[in-house]
Amino acid sequence: MIHQKGTKKRRFLVIARVGDESLHRQWLYPNTFRNFDLYLSYYGSDSGRYKNDCEYYSETKGPRWPVYKEIVEQLGERLREYDAVWFPADDISTDAYNINLMFHIFDQLKLWLAQPALTKDSFKSWNITIQSLDHIVRYTHFVEIMAPLFSPAALQICCPSFDANYSGWGIDFVWPKLLNYPDNKIAMIDATPVRHTRPVGKGNLVQNQSAESADPSRKEQFKSVLEQHQISFQSQYPNGIKAISGIKFCLS
Template sequence: MSQRNLIILRAGDGSLHPQWQVGATPDFDLFISYYGKQAGRHQADATYYEHRPGPKWSCIGELLASRPELLDRYDAFWFPDDDLAADAHTLNRMFALFHGFGLALAQPALTQDSFYSWDLLLQDPRYVLRHTGFVEVMAPIFSRAALKACLPTFTESRSGWGLDFVWPQLAARGSQRAIAVIDATPVRHTRALGGNLYANNPDLDPRADRADVVTRYQAQRAMVLAPHTCHGGVRLSGLGWWDALKWAWRRKYALHRMRQRRRQGKAEGL
């Protein structure tokens, strides 16, 4: 049976993705886009497979341009780095919370022992999730609509720098509740930042990429959100992630019913 969720992974020889399929039945399909030199490596692990050398984001942009049917087949898309440690149970919960809270753009929090760039993205155990103005290129999750809005940017920065400053404006359409860091499902970033990307692509100029992307989209957008923006979150308050998810679904259903009543009232001239 087809899943609602797709992970598209740019995988090298030492990818940690085998861990992601252990601990529960995966509620996701896996597209491995292998960038190494061993023909067929990891192919047995994948729902879909290709071999495509090059940097992460421009290659994902090219992949999706060549496989547009994927955008209509799935509801949520995760684009993790291949050095994230997690299991299927954690990733299933991550996707469930993403859907349950009606998010457009998110990422799992990083464990406190991870290599990291931004304090904002480290797990805060007090919360199920925190609404933010920023997620990182390391592990973003997109809804279908958000991915379609952001996809043209993927090939505009070979290093990926700058893309995460632009995505909140394109994906969230001004909603502060559409973007979140999901604390209930942390993953561990196991390697130093940028290692394989820059080693395998020495021609990259990340600072120039960031300047180009930010300048281009500042000309079209009122602002680019800074990464240290946080708008509060959903507290655990002694409840588990499943209770929080049920709360989110009840809230989502109540909002849906309220909008239905409003539309019905307008149709009846009330």
Template sequence: MDKRFLIIARVGDNSLHPEWLKGITPQFDIFLSYFGDQAEKYKDHADFYEQQKGGKWPKIGEIVEQYWELISTYDAVWFPDDDLLTDAQTINRMFSLFSGHQLSLAQPALTLQSFYTFPALLQKRNVHLRYVNFVEVMAPIVSRDALLNIKHTFSQSPSGWGLDSLWPKLIGNTELNKVAILDDTPITHTRPVGGELYKKNPELSPQHDVKALAKQYSKLNIKRRAYENRFRVYQYLAKSGSKGDTLALFRGKWQKIGSQIRAKFCRRYQPQ
């Protein structure tokens, strides 16, 4: 049976991607791009495989362009970092939520045990998903149509920084219901920010990338400190029903604070 969903991941020697395939039968294909030194190290783990050095997003950009005829046959593609812990059941559910709600851009929420940068992306209790204005470059899910509109940007920020502010402005989210955080399918970020890929590519300069991207797209105003780019929850789908507009805004702010407090009392992920 042809699968509707695809994972494309840049992976190193300590990649957690084997966990993504455990639990139940995956309803997705997986394309691994290995940046380590061992020949064909993960070839048997993948439906599609390659090996090359370099940063995550420029190389993914090359993959998407080179294999667009293949990739465009999938309804949605997930681009996770290799230090994310999850399983096939969660990923299957994640893709189902993404497809069922006709999203263009999303990411799974982070568990409270995760290393994190943005507390707003931590999982919210009793919530299926939140419609927002921002997802992180660590684990974006992109629909086929949205990917067509943003794939040219992958090579424009070697570190990936700044792309998270740019993408929502390129996908036509006029009704504010195409970008979401999926709280129903949380994953765990197992390592501090700045992982193996960045250590192997010391030439990456995130701050330079942010400034260059903001200059290139100056008409869109993608600066993170701009008022219009502050993280917003437009609506959330609670397990007891839908909440929107002002209530969602204030509930989102409160949930952000609450999650940050709870996360302080949770031990960060420790490998077994």
């Protein structure tokens, strides 16, 4: 069940699956100036733990991306009130100023799918996600499941893939294909880097998954999703994942 506090007042929405060590309270500071509402989906055992931290609140066990699909479906028409939706992992360190600017850049450039770049001291999977100090954004054909940001239209198209497997591995390669690999619509937002604070695959939600859910392995789930959607990693990204263009800062 979704518990909603008050009415929607802001243009953007952040939805996060959170555990007992969640960093989401950093995202709310300074609370006065944030341009986004917050939906917290708590997967821990301390009922009501974060109910007063957000505009929307629910509690449920289960994997991150299939639960996100359920949340999007439950919100239904309420999502149409927002101009963009961000899905950060709960081990992302940032603040309200940075999130505000991220949403502003996404909106001004009319992006469909994006993510904030990662600071150089972040735990990472892909080099492309590390911040480029020379750019505001870098246009790509890839964003990672760690902290993707969707336009309403892109979310509607991509949401059916959220439960393609238990781990979510590989669905981030599916999204650009579902959007027909548009140029200048998918991006790394370098101007608003965030820090990923835990080793990849070591987050609390991953650790809480049962042995049954971990079989097949995440690598096998990754391979299966790409095969299902007829995506060849080597042919699509023969030299690894890389940016195709970008908007640079004016350096004077």
